[in-house]
Amino acid sequence: METLTKNRSLVTIIIFLLVTNIAMLVFFLMLDKTPQRLARGRDPNGMSTMLQKEVGFNADQLDAYQSLRKGQLDTVHTLFDEVRKTKMDFYSLIYSSQVPDSTLSAAADLIAEKQKVLDLYMFKHFKQVRTICAPGQLEKFDSAIKKVFLRMTGREGRPQKK
Numbered sequence: 001m002e003t004l005t006k007n008r009s010l011v012t013i014i015i016f017l018l019v020t021n022i023a024m025l026v027f028f029l030m031l032d033k034t035p036q037r038l039a040r041g042r043d044p045n046g047m048s049t050m051l052q053k054e055v056g057f058n059a060d061q062l063d064a065y066q067s068l069r070k071g072q073l074d075t076v077h078t079l080f081d082e083v084r085k086t087k088m089d090f091y092s093l094i095y096s097s098q099v100p101d102s103t104l105s106a107a108a109d110l111i112a113e114k115q116k117v118l119d120l121y122m123f124k125h126f127k128q129v130r131t132i133c134a135p136g137q138l139e140k141f142d143s144a145i146k147k148v149f150l151r152m153t154g155r156e157g158r159p160q161k162k
Helices: 002-031 046-055 059-095 101-132 135-153
Strands: none
Touching (some): 059 101
């Protein structure tokens, strides 16, 4: 009888753990689809919110920023799409059995050209946003924009050697 009681206890524990694991799996896969997670943590008004809270933009400055942003969004999306497509074309070359070095080099150069156009465009955009700042806001803007640059270029890596 004692073995039967032990077996029942073990089966009960196993069933409980199984149900708990299934519930956790459902929670993490199905229920945790918050809007922030779906948008990869991006707030569509993140930059304007940052400009308002951290830099101290007033309503007129925010309006000026929004008009700059509207004019630049389509161009930026197009440029990002071009870089993405060019990189996909480059990496699709791995499926070819023989790829001359000149072809690889030309494809990599094309990526660099498209990335250069994108970076120059973004530089000009941020330079224009900086002109909206009042003189007393420039230091705050410069500090806050560094966070944006880190997000744009990826996370901070290992500390660089000096």
